[in-house]
Amino acid sequence: MSTANVEISLSHLDELWFQVSGTRCNLTCQHCFISCSPDNDNFGFLTRKKIKRSLRESAEIGVKGYYFTGGEPFLHPEMTDILIDTLEFGPATVLTNATVFKEQWLNRLSAAHHLSRYSLEFRVSLDGFSSKTNDPIRGKGTFDRAIRGVGRLVSQGFLPIITATQTWPDSETQAVLERFTEVLKQHGYAHPRIKLLPTLKIGAEKNRTNGYSIHQRVTSNMLEEFDTSQLVCEHSRIVTDRGVHVCPILIESPESVLGENLKAASDQSFNISHGACFTCYQYGSICSNVAASNTPGSS
Amino acid sequence: MNVRIGLFGGIYNNYLALEAAISQASALGVDALYCLGDIGAFGPHPDRSFPLLTDNKIECIQGNYDDSIGNELADCQCGYTDVRDNHFAQLSYDYTLANTSEDNKAFLKSLPSEIELEIEEQRLLLCHGSPRKTNEFLWESATPLHFLDMFLKRRNLDLIAGTHTGIKWHAKTNHGQFVNVGVLGRPENDGNSHVWFTTLDISRTGIQHAFHPVSYDHQRLGNEMQREGIPDEFIETIHTGWWTTCLEILPQKERAAGCY
Numbered sequence: 001m002s003t004a005n006v007e008i009s010l011s012h013l014d015e016l017w018f019q020v021s022g023t024r025c026n027l028t029c030q031h032c033f034i035s036c037s038p039d040n041d042n043f044g045f046l047t048r049k050k051i052k053r054s055l056r057e058s059a060e061i062g063v064k065g066y067y068f069t070g071g072e073p074f075l076h077p078e079m080t081d082i083l084i085d086t087l088e089f090g091p092a093t094v095l096t097n098a099t100v101f102k103e104q105w106l107n108r109l110s111a112a113h114h115l116s117r118y119s120l121e122f123r124v125s126l127d128g129f130s131s132k133t134n135d136p137i138r139g140k141g142t143f144d145r146a147i148r149g150v151g152r153l154v155s156q157g158f159l160p161i162i163t164a165t166q167t168w169p170d171s172e173t174q175a176v177l178e179r180f181t182e183v184l185k186q187h188g189y190a191h192p193r194i195k196l197l198p199t200l201k202i203g204a205e206k207n208r209t210n211g212y213s214i215h216q217r218v219t220s221n222m223l224e225e226f227d228t229s230q231l232v233c234e235h236s237r238i239v240t241d242r243g244v245h246v247c248p249i250l251i252e253s254p255e256s257v258l259g260e261n262l263k264a265a266s267d268q269s270f271n272i273s274h275g276a277c278f279t280c281y282q283y284g285s286i287c288s289n290v291a292a293s294n295t296p297g298s299s
Numbered sequence: 300m301n302v303r304i305g306l307f308g309g310i311y312n313n314y315l316a317l318e319a320a321i322s323q324a325s326a327l328g329v330d331a332l333y334c335l336g337d338i339g340a341f342g343p344h345p346d347r348s349f350p351l352l353t354d355n356k357i358e359c360i361q362g363n364y365d366d367s368i369g370n371e372l373a374d375c376q377c378g379y380t381d382v383r384d385n386h387f388a389q390l391s392y393d394y395t396l397a398n399t400s401e402d403n404k405a406f407l408k409s410l411p412s413e414i415e416l417e418i419e420e421q422r423l424l425l426c427h428g429s430p431r432k433t434n435e436f437l438w439e440s441a442t443p444l445h446f447l448d449m450f451l452k453r454r455n456l457d458l459i460a461g462t463h464t465g466i467k468w469h470a471k472t473n474h475g476q477f478v479n480v481g482v483l484g485r486p487e488n489d490g491n492s493h494v495w496f497t498t499l500d501i502s503r504t505g506i507q508h509a510f511h512p513v514s515y516d517h518q519r520l521g522n523e524m525q526r527e528g529i530p531d532e533f534i535e536t537i538h539t540g541w542w543t544t545c546l547e548i549l550p551q552k553e554r555a556a557g558c559y
Contacts (some may be wrong), residue, residue, distance in 0.1 A: 012431075119550040191559050193547065
């Protein structure tokens with residue numbers, strides 16, 4: 001097995017991510033791949049000023065879309081303003097647990113979205129279709145709070161993408177998807193959009209499972225005739241308070257920092273030697289709104 | 300001097316709409332007609348579109364569907380990601396592949412992936428999805444103007460025309476224009492049965508675009524689709540104007556504009 005120098009270069013910076021709320025989250029999910037929690041301050045909040053600077057820089061290099069993640073982005077006191085700023089540049093997606101929304105924020109975002117030429121996408125994490133299946137992973141009471149958040153988004157005209165991390169066997173996927181759809185319809189979401197994600201066996205998830213084995217690595221042979229545009233690092237970078245990293249998954253790895261600004265980080269290739277790179281290789285485009293054809297439930 | 304060209308997007312086997320659009324474009328006095336690819340898919344009788352294209356000297360570029368049918372690939376390379384969308388796309392693809400003649404497959408295989416034009420000192424690029432990728436979706440609500448400027452600047456263009464998404468749109472950017480010319484193959488998810496094509500009026504002072512609705516005998520198309528065993532979901536779209544498949548690829552704004 002040869003894992004040395006499996007370098008992936010950026011073809012073009014299509015997706016620019018922001019670790020907007022650092023590692024701060026109001027929840028402590030058992031499968032979180034960067035162990036976010038209410039008291040995890042390893043990564044700090046990004047300032048609105050810094051994000052604006054990156055947005056201006058991104059326009060010069062032709063970025064296609066913007067993504068905001070954390071932690072929980074809506075713990076950032078200026079999250080609404082940041083999203084409104086972004087909608088002047090291009091389409092924005094925010095990954096949220098939907099448990100901390102305030103009506104005033106959603107009203108402002110709905111109005112800004114209505115005026116913008118660009119889409120504002122909400123991706124809401126929900127890991128089961130009931131308290132019984134969701135709460136053991138995301139915390140007590142989180143299903144009820146998240147489903148209320150989904151209802152509030154729908155009532156504002158948004159069509160949130162419900163993202164569920166697959167913690168069940170493949171054989172149950174179809175039944176799980178049907179139950180998800182049924183439950184979301186019961187809560188007023190007539191035609192729910194659902195995206196399934198594979199687990200990433202790092203961070204808190206490493207403790208829940210056993211992490212990656214040494215054999216779960218991408219080798220140079222595996223890349224022969226492989227469409228590398230399926231890999232997140234081929235078309236994405238993420239801004240954190242420490243610099244610009246290769247992808248949203250590996251920010252805790254010191255070697256993931258590729259530069260101080262977008263231009264510098266775009267010029268750097270990355271050695272995909274991590275276990276999580278293997279999951280990215282297996283499933284493809286796991287971080288994008290639109291799943292690759294081999295993500296769970298798509299084939 | 301003013302030159303008027305007509306641009307047709309995906310035909311998707313809808314030879315009845317193609318016939319109507321050719322007649323409408325002729326009445327508008329177009330100097331030339333172009334098809335931006337995806338001649339097959341969705342509708343009935345794939346071979347019926349080809350004589351209309353060649354008899355009317357319509358220059359075509361190769362869409363993802365044309366590449367697939369021409370080279371007899373396993374699927375349409377449409378770029379869908381959802382299991383249900385891919386299921387329906389495959390039914391349509393298998394039907395089109397089985398019902399396209401060898402001669403027409405050779406024609407599809409021979410098509411160029413893009414056409415560059417210089418008319419009245421204006422530089423135009425006709426492509427299928429985007430200048431960089433045949434099956435890239437450029438939706439109005441998910442394509443920043445600065446992203447389009449990157450292509451316009453890189454290739455020193457005044458206008459880029461594409462299709463692929465199935466919904467027409469136009470944008471003026473700092474460096475030029477982009478127009479998605481719409482498609483003739485199916486309505487654009489707006490509750491109307493008509494389809495669309497685009498004309499460009501090109502002069503030394505600029506390029507003006509216009510979108511044209513095309514009404515055609517969609518009842519007849521629906522009946523023919525039924526007789527050919529094409530799924531009811533596709534026939535419903537032809538009659539109602541609402542998309543029933545290929546929905547998961549849509550961004551928020553385009554998805555919210557439909558009824559599913």
